[in-house]
Each structure stands twice: as C-alpha cells, then as structure tokens.
Amino acid sequence: MAYNLLKGKKxxxxxxxxxxxxxxxxxQHCKAEGADLILxxxxxxxxxxxxxxxxxxVGAPVIPxxxxxxxxxxNLFIKSKEHFGGGVDFILHSIGMSLNVRKNVPYTxxxxxxxxxxLDISAISLHRVLQYAMKHDAINEWGSVVALSYIAAQRIFxxxxxxxxxxxxxxxxxxxxxxxxxxxxxxxxxxVSQSPTRTTAxxxxxxxxxxxxxxxxxxxxxxxxxxxxxxxxxxLFSDLTKMVTMQNLFHDGGFSSxxxxxxxxxxxxx
Ligand SMILES: NC(=O)c1ccc[n+]([C@@H]2O[C@H](COP(=O)([O-])OP(=O)(O)OC[C@H]3O[C@@H](n4cnc5c(N)ncnc54)[C@H](O)[C@@H]3O)[C@@H](O)[C@H]2O)c1
Numbered sequence: 001m002a003y004n005l006l007k008g009k010k011x012x013x014x015x016x017x018x019x020x021x022x023x024x025x026x027x028q029h030c031k032a033e034g035a036d037l038i039l040x041x042x043x044x045x046x047x048x049x050x051x052x053x054x055x056x057x058v059g060a061p062v063i064p065x066x067x068x069x070x071x072x073x074x075n076l077f078i079k080s081k082e083h084f085g086g087g088v089d090f091i092l093h094s095i096g097m098s099l100n101v102r103k104n105v106p107y108t109x110x111x112x113x114x115x116x117x118x119l120d121i122s123a124i125s126l127h128r129v130l131q132y133a134m135k136h137d138a139i140n141e142w143g144s145v146v147a148l149s150y151i152a153a154q155r156i157f158x159x160x161x162x163x164x165x166x167x168x169x170x171x172x173x174x175x176x177x178x179x180x181x182x183x184x185x186x187x188x189x190x191x192v193s194q195s196p197t198r199t200t201a202x203x204x205x206x207x208x209x210x211x212x213x214x215x216x217x218x219x220x221x222x223x224x225x226x227x228x229x230x231x232x233x234x235x236l237f238s239d240l241t242k243m244v245t246m247q248n249l250f251h252d253g254g255f256s257s258x259x260x261x262x263x264x265x266x267x268x269x270x
Contacts, residue, residue, distance in 0.1 A: 015094030
C-alpha cells in the first residue's frame, strides 16, 4: 500500500546489485511512493548484476560510479543535476565491502591494504558523496541522506571482522557531516542499523546463518526484512521525519535493546 509520501521528490539510490539488495527494494518502494530515481553502482557491479531490470521497472537511468573515485562521484552529481534539472531530495547509501571478510583474513591478522580499501568503500564513501554533493549543491534544502549500518559498530560480532570498524566510522561520518550539512542547508544525514538480511553482502559473513537465527530469536518482533527496511528508509526520505538528523536508528525488531530472550534461554537449557 502506497501513501504518496515521496510524491514530487527526486532521489539517487546507491547499491542495488540484485533482487535481494536492500537498495533494490528501497528503489521499488520509493518509486511506489511517487519518487523519481537515478540508480548507481560500481561499473563492475553493473556488469555482474541485473540492475537494468530494476532500471526498467522503476523508469530510472543508471549512472555508473565507483564510490572510491572522486571523479566518478563528481560526474554522478553533474549528470544528476542535468537529468533532474536541479538537486535531489534524498540519497540512499547502501554500500559495503570488506576484502578481509571476502578473503577470510581473521581480524587479528588483517591485511591493511584490504582494510584501507574496505574503509574507503564502506565508510569514507559517505563522506565523499556528501562532500561532492555539497560542492555541486546537488541536494535540495531539507534533503535526506540515509546510509545503512549494522550493530557491530557498537557491539562485538567477531566474524563481522573489519566491517565493524567501517560501520563505526560510517556512523561517525553521518553525525559529523550531518552537523555541517544541517547548518548549511538543512540537509539531514542518518544511518539505519538493520537486522541481518540475506543479501550478497550479508551472506559473505562467516557463520551468517547462525547470525540470522540468533538475531531472530533475540528480537521481540523478529528480524526486519529488506522490504521493511525499504519502508523505513521511505519514511526517512519523507517530510514526516524532517527534524531527524545525525542519528543511528535501529531497525532490528528490538534486538539492540534486548539482553536475552526467553527463546535463547530455552535454547541454552536444552
Ligand atoms: N545484509 C545484511 O545483513 C545487512 C545488515 C545491516 C546492514 N547492511 C548494509 O546494507 C548495505 C547494503 O548491503 P546489502 O546487504 O543490500 O548487500 P548487497 O551486496 O546487495 O549491496 C552492497 C552493494 O555495495 C556495492 N558496492 C561495493 N563496492 C562498491 C564500490 N566500490 N562502488 C559502488 N558500490 C559498491 C555493491 O555493488 C552492492 O550493490 C551495506 O552497507 C551493508 O553493510 C546489510
């Protein structure tokens, strides 16, 4: 059911790789709520993924951009201003990648070239996006930027590896740039800390199925799905949440506030 929450709004969605991607679902929900979109992803992901299918479905152009490239991000904002004839009202940053995770390098033995790359893609990219958006005045007054995070930024999940450090940095950038962009143009910046979700990035984490089941048992409402996350992002892009900024917002069925649940106690006593 749609409410026209984003009628007349324009947005850029980073990170739709395939049908499971949180960004993919968010693009569909934003469209259903009346938004006009631009989709973007790394050139290699565009070759491997199925983004053209989504582009057709939501009637959006696809502009390639590797988030580690200043030129690509600058070009994206120049093109988006041309396409929309002005700035955008919202941006979704739904991007994460750790080479240490991908190559099974334990946290205590991290390869720092991999760490640098992972931080650049997963965290610094939010700064880069905001910096070039500001430079090109590419986000409208009261615009909304959301980046996706995970609770490993606050608590230890050993197999989340250096992505935990990347998420801590991502959330910090959201606060710091949120202050600057808020002061300058009332643009708000938040992170949404989502339940474990079965996607390409999620499945890369060692023991991911155990993660999902544990979180499901620990959350009074159960794990939040990618579709539900997309709905939450829609509300954050809408004018109904216009005074929310510089926050890390848990979208996790209550997991983050739960010490232990009856289901976990029962399991331990088995
Ligand atoms: N899946 C989960 O359990 C979960 C939980 C909480 C938060 N998140 C976060 O949600 C976000 C989206 O991940 P997802 O689970 O939808 O997985 P996904 O694999 O579908 O999305 C990750 C995206 O990052 C893109 N990306 C990687 N390197 C890039 C680069 N250099 N330039 C541009 N884009 C690049 C990929 O192409 C892909 O589209 C990530 O930030 C992830 O950490 C995921």
